[in-house]
Amino acid sequence: MSLDLTVAATPNKYGGLAECIVQLEKNYRFAPGSGILEISRAVNRSDSEGAVRVLSSAPGVSAATLPAASGLKAALRTAVTEHFAAAVSAREPQAALVALNRFRFLTALRQGPFGAENLNRLVEEILSEAGLISAAGPWYPGRPVLVTENDYSLRLFNGDVGIILPEPASGQPMAFFGGAAGQARGVSPARLPRHETVFAMTVHKSQGSEFERVLLVLPDRESPVLTRELVYTGITRASESVEVWMSEPVFRAAVARRLERASGLREALWPQ
Numbered sequence: 603m604s605l606d607l608t609v610a611a612t613p614n615k616y617g618g619l620a621e622c623i624v625q626l627e628k629n630y631r632f633a634p635g636s637g638i639l640e641i642s643r644a645v646n647r648s649d650s651e652g653a654v655r656v657l658s659s660a661p662g663v664s665a666a667t668l669p670a671a672s673g674l675k676a677a678l679r680t681a682v683t684e685h686f687a688a689a690v691s692a693r694e695p696q697a698a699l700v701a702l703n704r705f706r707f708l709t710a711l712r713q714g715p716f717g718a719e720n721l722n723r724l725v726e727e728i729l730s731e732a733g734l735i736s737a738a739g740p741w742y743p744g745r746p747v748l749v750t751e752n753d754y755s756l757r758l759f760n761g762d763v764g765i766i767l768p769e770p771a772s773g774q775p776m777a778f779f780g781g782a783a784g785q786a787r788g789v790s791p792a793r794l795p796r797h798e799t800v801f802a803m804t805v806h807k808s809q810g811s812e813f814e815r816v817l818l819v820l821p822d823r824e825s826p827v828l829t830r831e832l833v834y835t836g837i838t839r840a841s842e843s844v845e846v847w848m849s850e851p852v853f854r855a856a857v858a859r860r861l862e863r864a865s866g867l868r869e870a871l872w873p874q
Contacts (some may be wrong), residue, residue: 631841637663638837638844645834650854653833662843668822669847671715675724677847681707681817682728686801689765690734690744695778695786698765702746704814707802708836709821710828710856716821721802741766741775741791748800748807756789761810763800766791805836816840820848820856828856 632639637660644652657665669677685705692698707725711717729735735744745766752759764779769788776788805818818836820828833856837844846853 637661638840642834642838645830645837645857648830648858648860650857653857654850657846665846665848668820668849674715675728678724679728682725683732686729687734690729693767695765695767696784698767699778699780699786702765706813706816708805708808708816708818708839709802710805710832711821711825712804714821716819718802718804721819722799725801743767746800747777747797748803749795749797751796753795756793758795805832808839809835811839812841813839814842816844818844818846820846820852822849822852824852824855829859829861830857831861833857
C-alpha cells in the first residue's frame with residue numbers, strides 16, 4: 603500500500619526525529635465513496651454517531667442487532683453455509699484455500715458466547731448438520747487451521763492458514779498451505795506446530811490479513827479490549843464488504859474508547 607506523507611519538522615538540539623511528525627493521510631486500499639473507507643474514517647475519529655450512520659446507509663457496510671447467545675447458532679446458519687460451503691467441499695488444495703480466504707468471522711474476544719472458540723464450534727456443528735463436513739475427528743476434510751507458533755523447519759509461521767484435505771495419492775489427511783507459484787504444499791498433521799480451527803478468529807490474530815467479506819461479531823457487553831483500534835482493524839480486514847453484529851451502545855462505547863499505550867517513545871523523542 604502506498605501512502606502520502608505530510609511531514610513537519612523543526613531542527614533542534616535533540617536531532618532530526620525529536621520534533622518530526624509523520625501523518626498518513628491518503629488511503630489507497632479503498633476507492634473514494636467506499637463504505638469501508640467512510641466508516642474506517644469515522645471510527646478513527648472516534649465519531650460513533652458518524653460510524654452508526656455510515657453502517658445504515660453506505661454501500662458495502664451494514665449492521666445487524668446482535669442475537670441473544672441462545673439464538674446465535676440459528677442466526678449464523680445462513681452465513682456459514684453460504685460462505686464456507688465452497689471451501690469445505692473443494693478437494694483441490696489451492697482452490698480450497700482461495701475459497702476459504704474470501705470470508706471470515708472476526709470476533710473481539712477469544713472466549714465467551716460471542717468469542718472465536720464458541721463461533722468455531724457452532725460453525726462446525728452447522729456444517730456437519732448440513733452434511734458439508736464430517737467432524738468425527740480433528741483431521742476432517744475441510745477443516746481450516748491457523749498456525750499459532752513458528753516452526754522454521756517446516757516454514758510455517760504464526761498466522762499461516764491452511765486446510766485439511768486428503769492427500770491425492772494415499773488418501774491420508776494432510777494440512778495444505780499456500781506455496782510458491784500458487785502451488786499448495788502439504789504437511790503431515792502430526793508435524794503441525796501449535797494451531798487452532800479458524801472459521802472464526804479474533805481481530806487481534808487477523809492483523810495483516812485481508813478477506814473479501816468480513817462479519818465482525820462484537821460481544822453483548824463492554825470490555826476493556828473493545829476500543830476504536832480494534833473496531834477499525836476488524837472493519838478494514840475486508841476489501842469488499844463488512845457486516846457488524848452488535849449492540850449499538852456497546853459499539854458506540856468501543857468507538858469512543860482509545861487504546862492507551864505506554865511505550866516510552868514520546869519521552870524518547872521529546873525529552874523534557
